[in-house]
Each structure stands twice: as structure tokens, then as C-alpha cells.
Amino acid sequence: MTEPRATILVVEDDPDIRRFVAAALRAEGHQVAESADARRGGIDAGTHKPDLAIVDLGLPDFDGLELIRRIRAWSTMPILVLSARSLERAKIDALDAGADDYVTKPFGVGELLARVRVALRHRARTAGGGSVVRMGAAEVDLARRVATREGRPVHLTPIEFRLLECLARHAGLVVTHRALLTEVWGPTHASDTHYLRIYLKQLRDKLEDDPVRPRHLLTETGVGYRLVPDE
Amino acid sequence: MTEPRATILVVEDDPDIRRFVAAALRAEGHQVAESADARRGGIDAGTHKPDLAIVDLGLPDFDGLELIRRIRAWSTMPILVLSARSLERAKIDALDAGADDYVTKPFGVGELLARVRVALRHRARTAGGGSVVRMGAAEVDLARRVATREGRPVHLTPIEFRLLECLARHAGLVVTHRALLTEVWGPTHASDTHYLRIYLKQLRDKLEDDPVRPRHLLTETGVGYRLVPDE
């Protein structure tokens, strides 16, 4: 499996180690940005939007932990800590601050690269996920609690919206009858699949281009329903 | 932030270590399943569908690496390796086989729990994210309950899907008639092998490139069936 090229940010004050790590990453085909202190690291993380950040804990200006927290405030990019501190306390603090992995110096290049591969693997899967779902001419904004069709707002009753919300939150995958019913009507009506038929029709009438041949609000016979977004 | 409770599978032959780890996890509020060897581990991973698997590399029956590969054949659940082998080669192999983290014995409980928190954090974001089985032009995403062929979605009925799921969970291995039947139709139909022929044909028609000469859904005459994924 050839790993895709990625841009990686290395934040490390020791120039030898920094260049050494950067060279190893470049040899793997990645694009590398280097920062020598935490302040620059924070800025570069914002400008380059790397797929992965490798940060040292012992930085000259302010602590690596603080840098991790600052990045975590606005991003979920994978962060790999590279540190000389081998104390368990330090590891726990870094991981709980939001780091995804912790490698102690001295380290093996091979292991580092393997852990980089793991992080990028994760990144590939996590990517994506906004709060607005597009389905043909219709759009659903989960955060603002509104649905539109061809730009015009579509009125949805409370139950209709909660149902649509459940489906949209799990966009692309099947939501079982039971799950939908307990979520919208409560556990007492967990077997009244009849409601679903009625309201699914309502939603299709309001949102689908051709309600008879739905392309986004699909039924999985005997199991549940599935909302398929565009793209 | 209080971490959500999760179910965690611990595969470890040494009973002392296993109980020690399990106790620590339970103290954190997690639900823990324990397996003493790789074979049981593979089965328990399928039945319990844990949010995280912690596996030892030195297992009595077959290697932990093999277990990792088998789980990876059908699931992307986080896997944390716990091993006495501290050689870099072992770490690289495990991580490249699909493990998400590698902790060497002896280890600190605090660090282990911190790394567990990291893994669960990941899972929360990836939630339900694909456990994909590739077979030629076809792909099956077990978590999303979707099958595709040459990019186009393929519709599977409930029984077809459950059958495929059973096979995929033991990807590469033979699953006996009895096992499939009891899993899908219940113990009462444990000898109606006829159903299997019918539904296997359905699956082959929908998924195989050449249904007459199946390359991924193979029959083991007199025993059962076997799903062979790509790679």
C-alpha cells in the first residue's frame, strides 16, 4: 500500500533532530514544513494546514503542551509528540491535552515513520463532516435547524425535523426502525413502524425531486431507512 | 471531559496481566470482555463488536499479528498492541499490520489508560466509519451497511447482508454451514443447508465479477463457505 503524500509540520528547536526527521519524512514522499519554536509552530499550523504535526515538548518559548492545546482549539489534525521526557506523567499530560501519540527520544526512524503512517491512516478516514447535508435540490442545516429546497425554506413540523435530523446525523448509513422510533417518539413506541411510513412520505414529498422514486431518503426493507447525501 | 463508557476487548494469555488490565479499565467505567487466545479473540471481536481491542502479541495459538490482520479484514476498530517485544522491527510490523498504537511491557497503567482515551477519542469522531471488505470490483462496508460494485450501490436484503457479514467477520477462514445457519436463521434451521445455496448464489450474482466462477465467495464442499478478500 503506497501512502499518499501529505504535508507534515515539524516543530522542534534542535536543528539536528529537526532536519533529521524532516529528511526522513521527505524520503517517504511527504512535504515538510519546519518550525523552530512554539510560536512559529502555532502560526505554521494555521497557514500550512498540515495533515499531521510532529511537536517537541521542550521548546524554548513556551511549552509544547500549550501548543497542543492551542492547535486543538481549532483543529483536529493528528498531533504526534516527540519528547526527551520519558516520565509517565509527561506522556499522560500530553495525550490528555490532545496529542494522538507520544514517542520518546532516542527513537528509531522506522518506528517514527510507522507511527506517522498510522496517524495519516486515521486522518484519511476522519476527513470531512459538516453540519449541512445536501440532497439534490434540498439542503438540511442541522445546526440552524432549517431545511431549504431550491433556496427557499421548507417548513417542517417538529416530528418531521427530528426524524430528518436522526437520518442526517447518520448520513449514508442505515438507521433502524427502532432507533428512529425511540429517538423521535420515545421507547414506548419502539415498534410503531407505521409512523415512520407516514412521516417518511411527508419528508419525501417536501424534499425529494421525485417523491415516488426517492434518491436520497431510501428505505431498507425490514431494517430501517437511510439518508444518502450528494457527492 | 468525562470519557463515555465503552466496551473494550482484552486479548492476553497471561491471566495476571489480563485481569490487571481489565480491572483498570473497569475502574474507568468501561465494560470489558476478556479472551485468553487469538482464536477466541477473533470470535469475541466479532460478537461483542468492542469499541477498542487491546491485544498481546505473544499468544499461544497463533500470532497477534495474524489476529490484527483478521480483524482488519472486516473492521476498523482501534487496536492497541501490548507486547513484551521492544524491538523496533516488531513495532513497525504491528503498526503496519493495522494496529493503532504499541505499548511495551512493562507499562504504566496511567499511560495505558491515557492511550486508551486517545483511541476512544478517535473512535468517537470516526464513529461507525467504514469497516470495508474489498472483493474485486465490489466493496462492502459493514458498518454503513452498504455494498458497491464498480462504484454503484448494490442493494442487499437483510438476510443477504447478515450472511455476508458472518462470512466477512471470519474473512479468509471457512465458516461451517451450521455456524452460518444458526447465526442467520437461528438454531432451529441449523440443518437447512439449502438456504445457503440460494443466498450464496444471490450474493455471488450481486458481488462477484463472474458469478459462475467465484473468486471471493468460495464453497468448501461438505464443510461450509469462505470469503476471501483482496490484498
Next chain:
DNA sequence: GGCGCGCGTAAAGATCCCGTCAAGACTCGG
């Protein structure tokens, strides 16, 4: 070769599930 056995294939019947329509009950604001 005849035979049984296990498997693949096909198609028809039975069953369950879903979409659809419509009318009654409820809620809430005016």
C-alpha cells in the same frame, strides 16, 4: 454404469413489509 450426495440454478407461491389515502383526534393561538 447406476446411484446417492452435495451443490448450483431457476421459478413460483406465501408472507411480510411498505407506500398511499383518508378520516378522526389532538393542540395551540387567536
Next chain:
DNA sequence: CCGAGTCTTGACGGGATCTTTACGCGCGCC
């Protein structure tokens, strides 16, 4: 108190799915 909007309930026809039945083929064995 009234009415519009909303939710519930019932009934029915068509479709999807599951089950059943039937037949052909290859293989090994007596």
C-alpha cells in the same frame, strides 16, 4: 370558542423478501 395545523389511527393494494419446490450437473463409490 373556533379553526388551522399537527399528530394519530385505520384500511387497502402493490411490491419486496423469504420460503418452497423442482430440476440439472459433477463427483465418488459400490
